[in-house]
Amino acid sequence: MTTKIVVCPNCGNKISISGSSGDRIEVVCPKCGSKGVVSFPEKNVIIQVKNLSKHYNGVKAVDKISFSVKEGEIFGFLGPNGAGKTTTIKLLMGLTHPSNGEIRVYGEKVDVDSVNIRKNIGYLPEKIAFYDNLTPLQTLHFLCELKGVEKSIAEDLLEEVGLGDAMHRKVGTFSKGMIQLLGIAQAMIGNPRIYVLDEPMSGLDAKWVKTVRDKIKELNEKGATMFLSSHILSEVQNLCHRVAVINKGKIIAEDTISNLSKRLRLRPKLELIIPSLNGTIPKGIYNVKGVIDAEAKGDTLTVTCETWSKQNVIKYIQRMGLEIRDFKTIEPSLEDTFIKLISEEES
Ligand SMILES: Nc1ncnc2c1ncn2[C@@H]1O[C@H](COP(=O)(O)OP(=O)(O)OP(=O)(O)O)[C@@H](O)[C@H]1O
Numbered sequence: 001m002t003t004k005i006v007v008c009p010n011c012g013n014k015i016s017i018s019g020s021s022g023d024r025i026e027v028v029c030p031k032c033g034s035k036g037v038v039s040f041p042e043k044n045v046i047i048q049v050k051n052l053s054k055h056y057n058g059v060k061a062v063d064k065i066s067f068s069v070k071e072g073e074i075f076g077f078l079g080p081n082g083a084g085k086t087t088t089i090k091l092l093m094g095l096t097h098p099s100n101g102e103i104r105v106y107g108e109k110v111d112v113d114s115v116n117i118r119k120n121i122g123y124l125p126e127k128i129a130f131y132d133n134l135t136p137l138q139t140l141h142f143l144c145e146l147k148g149v150e151k152s153i154a155e156d157l158l159e160e161v162g163l164g165d166a167m168h169r170k171v172g173t174f175s176k177g178m179i180q181l182l183g184i185a186q187a188m189i190g191n192p193r194i195y196v197l198d199e200p201m202s203g204l205d206a207k208w209v210k211t212v213r214d215k216i217k218e219l220n221e222k223g224a225t226m227f228l229s230s231h232i233l234s235e236v237q238n239l240c241h242r243v244a245v246i247n248k249g250k251i252i253a254e255d256t257i258s259n260l261s262k263r264l265r266l267r268p269k270l271e272l273i274i275p276s277l278n279g280t281i282p283k284g285i286y287n288v289k290g291v292i293d294a295e296a297k298g299d300t301l302t303v304t305c306e307t308w309s310k311q312n313v314i315k316y317i318q319r320m321g322l323e324i325r326d327f328k329t330i331e332p333s334l335e336d337t338f339i340k341l342i343s344e345e346e347s
């Protein structure tokens with residue numbers, strides 16, 4: 001959301017309007033009643049994928065997919081194992097030839113000779129490997145030389161990803177999380193405007209996931225466009241501005257997470273702590289208007305219901321003479337969205 005101050009052309013009144021990129025909002029001046037339209041321009045598309053396919057001996061790894069990534073976005077490329085994420089990313093990086101279709105980055109067509117495009121993208125491959133016998137500092141020095149970037153930035157990069165203390169240790173002694181951070185540091189060489197990260201949080205525990213997520217946010221806040229793949233949706237929830245969901249080589253959705261949830265009519269869950277519940281669903285709860293499902297475990301009652309019906313549920317439980325010690329609403333997760341999308345596609 002951005003906010004603009006517009007001046008009414010009729011009376012000069014200043015009006016504050018909020019909107020998102022691509023919105024056209026009808027405005028009525030509160031002072032003189034004049035009507036007008038304020039538009040929030042679309043952000044520039046910087047990665048454009050059109051009708052892209054990649055077949056391996058009859059396997060349609062990627063099947064006529066199209067999507068676009070806009071400047072300044074964190075774009076999530078989501079799908080289960082084997083969906084075609086890594087294949088798409090390799091095509092995007094010009095590491096393999098498409099069977100059909102095309103990818104354009106900044107309007108320029110990507111192919112295996114696109115050295116310039118590759119140089120300007122910070123790429124974290126799915127399976128990153130470094131020489132065990134080198135220190136991270138030696139590793140980055142070597143990669144800076146390959147990219148033609150001043151070697152003196154290496155120490156700062158290691159500090160930036162939190163590997164400053166391990167700068168002189170051999171990479172062979174690194175944990176998986178540290179390797180992943182070194183992978184991000186190498187992607188940052190040359191301060192790219194676009195990052196393509198293939199499963200950046202894969203196999204990391206919660207602490208490292210947070211470190212990597214924070215780094216992605218920070219790079220984006222400094223202006224970089226982030227394209228990242230994941231099959232673990234909870235890891236990218238609240239991180240991506242928009243997502244594309246790929247399943248069996250085909251894109252089945254491209255939107256913001258909240259729009260996807262709305263489209264799929266996913267309902268929130270109401271979680272109530274009721275000390276006397278004893279794992280029993282209160283009688284008659286299904287007769288409360290708007291209740292879709294209920295589950296009882298120990299002192300916790302979880303009710304899936306329409307948003308407008310949450311008050312009805314609470315009132316009903318109180319009418320039943322049950323004490324509510326605490327309650328909270330759990331909004332639909334990206335995981336729920338993802339499962340519903342894929343099951344709809346497959347049914
Ligand atoms: N070089 C290859 N030769 C043959 N088949 C391949 C090759 N690369 C990928 N595939 C197949 O293409 C499909 C998509 O694979 P891909 O690696 O792109 O999936 P993914 O979404 O990245 O999965 P994951 O989440 O497991 O990393 C799979 O069926 C895979 O077996």
Ligand SMILES: [Mg+2]
Nearest residue numbers: 085086087126
């Ligand atoms: Mg993959």
